Amino acid sequence: MAAPRLEFRKVTRCFNVKGRGGGVAEPVVAVTDVSLAIGDGEVVSLIGPSGCGKSTLLTMAAGLDRPNAGEVFVDGHRVEGPNRQVAFMLQKDLLMPWRTILGNIELGLEIRGEPRETRRARAADHLERCRLGKFGHHYPHQLSGGMRQRAALARTLAVDPDVILLDEPFSAVDAQTKMVLQSDFSRAFAQERRTALFITHDLAEAVALSDRVLVMSQRPGTIVREIVVDIPDRANPFARRQSTRMTEYVRELMALLHINEGDH
16 A cells, blocks of 8 residues: 555644733644545545634645644655645745746746756646646736636646645635636646645535545544545536535535534
8 A cells, every 4th residue: 555645643733822911821732633644646625613723734744833743744754844745835826026927837946956948848838737828928917816826836736746735725816716726726636646635614615626525623623524525527626516415515514513504
């Protein structure tokens, strides 16, 4: 059996938070005893109440933070710090405004020391794959929010990461653009067999884009339920949303999160 691409083994993370009025710092447990494993080419969504530690898990997977207890592994190797095997995508595209779109896409390769000719060719290839071929010489301010997020995806894929971590990457765009981006991401991840851990507060999005959905508890966050999404064609979230199973899964997730239908 191949090692999981990403694995958490009984991970706990605590922070010292100052008391009221700047008093003595008190320990706050963000996540506790979290164990999960994500296989090659699998997309897993992480949902849970605000403040339950979802983003904390992503920062530890990226090597930007360390657990107080337990271990995180990428491709069977313990994460000791930032590494090239993992790429991070956030709500904001974080494109550099003074660089062209092509220049932004090749930035990660440039940082890694790739020769100019090689990185330019690779960036141009991912520019085409993300349907931005005509916009390589444009600057970020000349593109829509959705196009900028596709450029961020191209930049992420260009460095060929083993694991992609996504923290609500569609939350800053309108509903129509969000559905287009979901389709773009799903197709790219399926075609290139990417492994991803995806944070979202949108329950339908979690079901439409994922192989599995992991549900976290209130803080201190821990995994309380795993739901395997038994709907075909993960590469086509539009089709998935038409499935009668979609409503069943969303209702199950709402019940687990104690969400009333009128509040959703």
